[in-house]
Amino acid sequence: MSEKHDGEIESFAALHEKSKNEGRENVSTTVFMCKTDWDYEIGNGTVEVYDTIEQLKKERTCVAECGIVEVEVTLKRVVAQRSDGF
Numbered sequence: 001m002s003e004k005h006d007g008e009i010e011s012f013a014a015l016h017e018k019s020k021n022e023g024r025e026n027v028s029t030t031v032f033m034c035k036t037d038w039d040y041e042i043g044n045g046t047v048e049v050y051d052t053i054e055q056l057k058k059e060r061t062c063v064a065e066c067g068i069v070e071v072e073v074t075l076k077r078v079v080a081q082r083s084d085g086f
Helices: 012-024 034-043 054-061
Strands: 027-034 068-075
Touching: 027 034, 027 054, 034 068, 054 068
Parallel strands: none
Antiparallel strands: 027 068
16 A cells, blocks of 8 residues: 555555545545446446456446546545444
8 A cells, every 4th residue: 555646545445544544635546437427427326436447347347338537536625524333
């Protein structure tokens, strides 16, 4: 889980761990997703993102038809802390 320059984190999983364990904010990572999800679903429902293009291709066979986009995900701030029972 090495950190990249300028606050960029190596993977989505690393971003999650860094933010969870260290309370980090304003960190980002690059992920990949189906282009159709980007075009029509982002903001309208649940979308899935993947650390690598290979993971995306393995899980989403539609990408041969739909295409692939590279996306930067940034954790801006924690709006509400989770409860202790979570």
